Structure formats: structure tokens, C-alpha cells
Amino acid sequence: MTQLALVIDLNVCVGCHACVTSCKEWNTSGDAGPLVDQNPYDADPTGTFFNRVQTFEVGEYPNTETVHFPKSCLHCEEPPCVPVCPTGASYKRESDGIVLVDYDKCIGCKYCSWACPYGVREVDAESKVMTKCTLCVDRIYDEELPEWDRKPACVRACPTNARLYGDIHDPESVVSKAIREAGGYQLMPEWGTKPANHYLPRRKTQLTIREDEVERADNPLKIDSQLPKPGQDEPSLDDVTSW
Amino acid sequence: MHPAFSVIFLTTLIGAGQGLFLGLFGAEALSLLGVLPPPGSDFLALGSALALAFLVLGLVASFFHLGRPERAWRTATKWRTSWLSREVIVLPAFMGLVFLYGAAHAFGFNPPLGTLAGDIPVLPTMVLGAIGALLAIVLYVTTAMIYACIKFLQEWHSPLTVVNYTVLGAANGFTLAAAYAAWAGVPLVAFMATVAIVLTVLGLGTRSASLVRNARIKSKSTLQTAIGVKHPKIQQKSQGFMGGSFNTREFFHHMSAAFLRGMKWIFLLGAFVVPAILLLVVLVTRVDPVNVLIAAFVIQYLGMVAERWFFFAQANHPQNIYYQSVA
Numbered sequence: 102m103t104q105l106a107l108v109i110d111l112n113v114c115v116g117c118h119a120c121v122t123s124c125k126e127w128n129t130s131g132d133a134g135p136l137v138d139q140n141p142y143d144a145d146p147t148g149t150f151f152n153r154v155q156t157f158e159v160g161e162y163p164n165t166e167t168v169h170f171p172k173s174c175l176h177c178e179e180p181p182c183v184p185v186c187p188t189g190a191s192y193k194r195e196s197d198g199i200v201l202v203d204y205d206k207c208i209g210c211k212y213c214s215w216a217c218p219y220g221v222r223e224v225d226a227e228s229k230v231m232t233k234c235t236l237c238v239d240r241i242y243d244e245e246l247p248e249w250d251r252k253p254a255c256v257r258a259c260p261t262n263a264r265l266y267g268d269i270h271d272p273e274s275v276v277s278k279a280i281r282e283a284g285g286y287q288l289m290p291e292w293g294t295k296p297a298n299h300y301l302p303r304r305k306t307q308l309t310i311r312e313d314e315v316e317r318a319d320n321p322l323k324i325d326s327q328l329p330k331p332g333q334d335e336p337s338l339d340d341v342t343s344w
Numbered sequence: 345m346h347p348a349f350s351v352i353f354l355t356t357l358i359g360a361g362q363g364l365f366l367g368l369f370g371a372e373a374l375s376l377l378g379v380l381p382p383p384g385s386d387f388l389a390l391g392s393a394l395a396l397a398f399l400v401l402g403l404v405a406s407f408f409h410l411g412r413p414e415r416a417w418r419t420a421t422k423w424r425t426s427w428l429s430r431e432v433i434v435l436p437a438f439m440g441l442v443f444l445y446g447a448a449h450a451f452g453f454n455p456p457l458g459t460l461a462g463d464i465p466v467l468p469t470m471v472l473g474a475i476g477a478l479l480a481i482v483l484y485v486t487t488a489m490i491y492a493c494i495k496f497l498q499e500w501h502s503p504l505t506v507v508n509y510t511v512l513g514a515a516n517g518f519t520l521a522a523a524y525a526a527w528a529g530v531p532l533v534a535f536m537a538t539v540a541i542v543l544t545v546l547g548l549g550t551r552s553a554s555l556v557r558n559a560r561i562k563s564k565s566t567l568q569t570a571i572g573v574k575h576p577k578i579q580q581k582s583q584g585f586m587g588g589s590f591n592t593r594e595f596f597h598h599m600s601a602a603f604l605r606g607m608k609w610i611f612l613l614g615a616f617v618v619p620a621i622l623l624l625v626v627l628v629t630r631v632d633p634v635n636v637l638i639a640a641f642v643i644q645y646l647g648m649v650a651e652r653w654f655f656f657a658q659a660n661h662p663q664n665i666y667y668q669s670v671a
Contacts, residue, residue, distance in 0.1 A: 121584070146587035153584035155666060157567075159575045167581075170571050172666060185494070187429035188418035206418055209411020212428050214594060215345070218496045218565065220663025223590035229411030286572045289662065291564045292496050300572055 104178060104198035105236055106269045106297035107256065108276040108285055109171050112304045113263040116154055116169030123258030124152040124173070124234075131239050133204060137227040149225045151234040152255055168303065171264070173255070174221040174234035175288060175296030176200050182213035182222065191231070197268075198297060199236045207231050218292050269297055345497075346594050347656035350409035354402045355487055356516070356648045358435065359509065361398030362480040363517010364524070365442055367539070368392065369473035371521075371532050376464065380535055385449040387530045388469075392446025394524060395517075399439050427493055431486040438483050441476035445469060484510040491655075498561050499659040504554040511550055512615065512648060515543035519619055519644050522626070523637035533633055537623045544623070544644070548616040551651070555608070558658060565662040580669040591667050597657035607654045614647025 128151055129136040138148035152173040159166045176193075180200050183191050190206035191213045193199070202213075202222075207230035214222040214231060222233045237253035240246065250257065256264045267276035276299070279285055285299035368391045374380040407413040419432040448454060448469045456465040488509035491500040522536035567578045583592075597604070622640035626633045 118584075140587075147589055148587075150585075150589065155580065155584045156582040157571060157573070158579045158581050159573055159577070161577050168571065168573060172584075181494075181496075184422075184425035185428065187420075187422050187426045187432060188415070189422050190418075206415070207412065208415045208418060210409060210419070210428065211411075211594065212426075212490070214590070215497070215661070216494050218662040220591045220595065220661070220666055224411060224594075288572055289565050289569050291569055302572065 102198070102270050103196065103268050104176070104270045104297050105241070105267070106176055106198070106276060106299065107173070107236075107253070108265040108267075108269075108279050108299045108301060110263045110265070110279070110283070110301040111168055111170065112301060112306075113261045114154070114169045114171060115261055115263075116156055116167075117260065118154050119258045119260055120171055120255035120264060121150065121152050121154055123254045125150055127237060127240065127254035128235070133239075134228060136232065137225055139226055147226070149223050149232055151221075151223075151232070166303065171255075172219070172221065173298075174200060174236075175219060175294075175298040176234075176236060178295035178297055179293060181292070181294055182217045185212050185216040187212070198270075199238055200233070201235055201238065202231050202233055204228065204230050204232075218289055218294065219296075269299070345656045345659045345661055346597055347653045348409055350405050350407075352649055352652040352656070353405035354409070355509070356513075356645065356652055357398050357402035357405060358483065358487070359513025359648065360516045360520055360645060361395045361402065361442075362438070362483055363514040363543075364391065364395040364398065364520045365438075365445075365517070366477055366480050366514060367518045367521030367536055368395070369445070369477045370539075371535065372473060373470065374535075376467075376470070381531050383525075383530055383532055385452060385454075387525075387528050389446045389450035390528070391521070391524055392442050392449065394520075396439060396442050396446065398520075399435070399442065403435065403439075427486055427489040431483065431490060434479055434483045434486050438476060438479040441472055441479055445472045445476055448472060481510070484513055491659075496565065496662050497659045498564065499558045500655075502554065502557060504550060504557060507550045508547065508554060511543055511547040512651065515540055515547045516615075516641070516644050516648050518543055519623065519637070519641045522623065523634070523641045526626075526633040526637045533637070534627060537627050537633075537637070541620055541623045541627070544616055544620045548612070548620075551612075551616070563660065563662070565665060567665055570662070570665045580666075583667045583669055586670055591663060595661040595664055595667075599657065604654070604657055607650055607657070611647050611650035611654055614643055615651050616647070619644035619647070 125136060136149040140146045152171060155170045155172060157168045157170055159168055176199055180193055183193050183200065188206050188208055190203045192201060194201060209224055209229045209231065211224055222231050225232045240254060241251050243251060252266050256266045265276050265279055267274035269276050269280065271277060279301060280299045283301045285301050287296045287299060368388050371380055371383045372388060375382045410416060419429055421429065423429040423433055454467050454469050456467060458466045460466060485506055488506040492502060492505040495501045518536055518540035522533055522540050525532040525536050568574055619640045622636050625631060626636050
């Protein structure tokens, strides 16, 4: 069984929204029709987006940390949005685990969006059907593209490589390794939805240098310590040169 | 959640229609047992037409909820997993039986099919009515389960949701049946009004129970579980966009807490207290019951609309955690 998914590294995401615009660009240009924007240059703009980057402040000033948090469909392994659909338009693919909406069967009743705790489904204002992240299903299998390019548009756009893509059921995939080795976790685990997408937590990246690391630890003849050290009273370079 | 008037009118209109049918069938069944005076075929036929009118209006209202109503026929396909699909199957089936029941009475098609023990005749209208009554109950359950089955909408995920949809719909339907009996001059006003009072008071109890339950709900999802950061102090600084989106429209009621509180008292008075008093007035005094009962039904129906509005508005969807700050 394959379960394609994204792993998003919150330690690396800088909140540039490149994945948001790349997602919108790719998905508004495809065969499925545009993701409509309304009043794009007016006072109250709105539109359909599959992916958003949100920003959170963790801690209390001045000890705060900024977390940029990209959010799109998590392609749950137990998707609560699928069984509630009365028409079968919302479905999860057996072959690769992608949760999709059949735009030709959807009646736009919005029930699946109520049944998604993450709020990642949006009714398109013009096509009047439910839309959501497709994991760029029209890209990742496109044989016209070179193999290295067969990845979701958001993954290809990320300048910091914060978005990893692969099969989380393959233990040797880049995403499985990342989840295993960098503490990958799921959102809202309390509902048993088993999201396929995982997030990697923020990590401390500081380097502590101890004194024995400045001196050579590998110093069998104690030669390093015999090097002349100027005494406290010795003239400094300033004293010598400034006359 | 954002209360959609299409769904509010659907659930309240069909709820009243189902209750009216239960009242008609109950009166016919009890009259055969000799408990009540016979209501007469014309009364039952016209009453079925009235119930059918409420069901049709509800069905019409539901279409306004759909983005693509021309594909509505597809909704009958996933009844194995979806309560919405089940409701879509049960509603027309129930409407069909109400039609057949009414037609059988209208055309006097009622040859006894046999007799039960104690010389009770088995009449076609009783068979149709019994199946219809069963479908009316099933329809209450399927309608309520659409909401009760979503476990992270904690205000809805309770057996009380099913109880309330059933009791409140039936109460409103019996009030309608009482008003109809008074208008038609059939001696069933006391029976219908008594059942309506019992159901209204029972509904006040069960709805209050769910209000108490919902006031104590502690949300299972928090900002911490939503983004997976364990720190106790997290604040959203940006939801990712300045304008609106489906997420900011569909899941908020966009009203003040005071408005919500006001609506709660309006529906407690309108759906329960005032109609119960009016029904009681009809039972214990000698006023002309027609106008009082029609007023009782209209006030109770508007109270049910307020109750349904509050039902939707009170449900706090966990996705709202992600949409707290515009920047």
C-alpha cells in the first residue's frame, strides 16, 4: 500500500508563501478549471486556495518564537470527509492514498467540509463544488515532465526545502526517514483521523564550544600547552607599536 | 457553524410534517381501538395533504443548500456510509407513503385485508399508516444523525441531538394537528393538544439538558494540538490572508455573544413556554380554539426556527482554531 504525503519542516519554513502562490498558479491553470477569485483588487477579496501559510507566536514577549505553519489537506488515512459524502464524489484512492473530489459528482452540499476538523476543503464560488488539495495528482504522474519535476507544485516552489514529498508507507522513503529521525507528528491526533501529512517540530540549532575543544584534545606530547603564553604584565602589541 | 436558512427550513418544516402525520395516524389507530372518536376519511385525507405540503416545502428549501441541485439524484447512492444519503432516501419514501395514506382515505379505498385477534380489522390505511409512522421516526433519526455523527462537533455529537430533533419536531407537528382538528371541527382537539403539551414540556426538558451539556463542553482540540506545539502560550498572528474565505464564512455565525444568548431565550419562550401556555388555555378554558391554536403553531414554528438557528450557531467547529487573526 502506498500513501503519498507531504512532510513539512516547521524548523525550516520561513513563511514566504511561495508554496501558496505556486499551488494556486498550478491548480488554477489545470484541466479541472480555475480556482476562482472574487474582487481580487477590491475591498473584500476572496478566493479558493488549497494551501495557506499561517503564522503563530509561541511564548510570551520577549521570549517568543515565530512559527510559520503551512496548512493544506492532510490526506488522512482515516478521512472523516469521505464516508459522509452522499454521492461518493469525495473519495480516497486505493492506489496511492490521495483524497480527491470528483468535481462531476459533487453536489456542493458542503457536508464533507463540516466533517473535516482541519478546514482544508473549500467550495469554489463559481463551480459550486467542493475543492481541495489534490497533491498535484495531475503533476506527479505526468510523464511529459522530467522525473525530478514530478512533485507537487508547493514542494517544487519551496526555497528552503521545508516541504518533503514521498510515500510514508515505504520505510526507506525520504519522508519516512524524516518522520522517524526528526520527530514527525500529526495534527489533532485526538480525532483518530491519522493524517498522512506530518510536521517536523522546531529544533534548537545552537553550538556550544567548551574549552577543551579550543585546545587540541588530541595532544599526546602536551606540546600545545608548552606554547608561550604572554604574562599579564607583558607589553601588548599596542604598547610596542605606539610610541 | 454558519446557520444556513435552507437547512433550518428543511429540518423544521419536515419535522412539523412528520409530527402532523404521526398525529393523524395515531388518531386513526386509537379510534379503531375505540379510544377516540373516528376522525373521518376527509379529515385524514386533507391532513395528509397538509403534511405533504410541509414535506414538499422542506424538500424545496433543501435544494437551496446545494451548489449543484441538478445532481441531487446522486445523493441516494452512498446510503451505506452517509446519514445524509439515508435521509435523502427516507424523505421521499415517507412522502410517498403519506401520499398513499391520504389517497386511500380520499378515495375510500379501505377493504379489510383480514382481522387480528380481538376482531380488529387489518385495513390498508392502517398498514400504510404504520409503515409511514415508522418512516417518520426513521426520518427524525436520519436527519439528526447527519449532525450527531460528526464527532468533533462536540455540541452535536450526543444522543440528545437525536432526541431533540424527534421530540421537537413531533411537538410542533401535534400542535399543528391540534390547530387543524380545531379548524376542521373534528373532536380530536383535546387529544392532539394534550399530546402536544406533553411533547412540548418533554422537549423543554431534553433541549435544556443539551443546553446544560453544551455549556460544560471542554473542546478536545486546542491551539496546541492544532499545530502540534506544546507550549501553553500560543497566539495566532496571521491566518494567512487578509480577505475572507470559505473557512471564515462557513464555520462562524458572525453574531455577538449577546445575540446568541438572546436567541436562546427567544427559542426557549417561543418553542416551548408560549405554545404550552396557549395549548393549556385551549384545554382548560372555553375560548374559541381555532385562532389560539393557529397562533400556538405559528409561534412554536418560529420558535423552532430560532432553536435550529441556535443549534447551528452554537456548534464550534475545530477548524475555527486556525482562523483567529487577520493580518
